[in-house]
Amino acid sequence: DTGVSQNPRHKITKRGQNVTFRCDPISEHNRLYWYRQTLGQGPEFLTYFQNEAQLEKSRLLSDRFSAERPKGSFSTLEIQRTEQGDSAMYLCASSLDRVEAFFGQGTRLTVV
Amino acid sequence: SQQGEEDPQALSIQEGENATMNCSYKTSINNLQWYRQNSGRGLVHLILIRSNEREKHSGRLRVTLDTSKKSSSLLITASRAADTASYFCATGAGGTSYGKLTFGQGTILTVHP
Numbered sequence A: 001d002t003g004v005s006q007n008p009r010h011k012i013t014k015r016g017q018n019v020t021f022r023c024d025p026i027s028e029h030n031r032l033y034w035y036r037q038t039l040g041q042g043p044e045f046l047t048y049f050q051n052e053a054q055l056e057k058s059r060l061l062s063d064r065f066s067a068e069r070p071k072g073s074f075s076t077l078e079i080q081r082t083e084q085g086d087s088a089m090y091l092c093a094s095s096l097d098r099v100e101a102f103f104g105q106g107t108r109l110t111v112v
Numbered sequence B: 001s002q003q004g005e006e007d008p009q010a011l012s013i014q015e016g017e018n019a020t021m022n023c024s025y026k027t028s029i030n031n032l033q034w035y036r037q038n039s040g041r042g043l044v045h046l047i048l049i050r051s052n053e054r055e056k057h058s059g060r061l062r063v064t065l066d067t068s069k070k071s072s073s074l075l076i077t078a079s080r081a082a083d084t085a086s087y088f089c090a091t092g093a094g095g096t097s098y099g100k101l102t103f104g105q106g107t108i109l110t111v112h113p
Helices: none
Strands: A005-007 A010-013 A019-024 A031-037 A044-050 A053-057 A065-068 A075-079 A088-095 A107-111 B005-007 B010-014 B019-024 B031-037 B043-050 B055-058 B061-066 B071-076 B085-092 B101-103 B107-112
Touching: A005 A088, A010 A019, A019 A088, A019 A107, A031 A075, A031 B101, A044 A065, A044 B101, A075 A088, B005 B085, B010 B019, B019 B085, B019 B107, B031 B061, B031 B071, B043 B055, B043 B061, B043 B071, B071 B085
Parallel strands: A010 A107, B010 B107
Antiparallel strands: A005 A019, A019 A075, A031 A044, A031 A088, A044 A053, A065 A075, A088 A107, B005 B019, B019 B071, B031 B043, B031 B085, B055 B061, B061 B071, B085 B101, B085 B107
16 A cells, blocks of 8 residues: 555653654655644644655644654654643645645544 | 635535635735545645636536635535535745645535445
8 A cells, every 4th residue: 555654543642751753655646744633623824844854833832842853754643741732633744845735544542 | 813714614415516616815926725634634736727717627627716806715526425525725825924824714525436
C-alpha cells in the first residue's frame, strides 16, 4: 500500500502522560501536514513541513505539542502532559508540491 | 478556526437522487478542495478547483466555484448508498500558507437504499 500510513490507529492514555504518533507519507511527497479533528468538526490545521523544514505552526499547537520530520521522510507528533481536551483524531496528510493532499486514516487519541 | 460554513449540515436523500452541498468561505483563496470522510476514518480527496476555474467535473461529481460570492457547491448525481459520508470543503491560500488547508464543518450525507 503506497498511501499515507499512521500509527497507532488508536491510543488511550492517562492524563499527564506523553504520547507520540508517527506518520509515514507517500514516498517522494515533500510536504507533510498534521491536523486535529474533534467530533462533529472539520479538521483543523496544526503544522506542516516541506522536506525536513517546519514551515508553519498553528496557534493550536501549544508548547506541549512538538512535531518533527528529521530526514524529510516520516514525521512524529508528540504531546507532552496530555490533557482531556487533547482527545481527538490526529490526521496526517502529504502532497508533492501540488496542492492535493492525501490523508492517512488518523490516530484516535483518548485521554482518560 | 474554521474558514467557512457548509450548508446544509445534514442531508438525507433516496438512492438515485442528486445531492447538492454548499460551502462558503471568508478570505481570498488559491484553491478549494472537497473531501469525503466515512465515519471514523481518514479523508478521501474528491476534487480540486483553482480560483481561476468556475466549474469542474469528475465522474458523478460536479463542483462550481464563485469567487465573487466566496462560495462553492458540490453536486453528486445519481447518488448511491455508498456515498453516505461526511463531505468537507477545504480552502487553500497562496503565498507562505500555500500548503495549509482550512476546512469547513462538513455536511453529513445519508443516502437511503
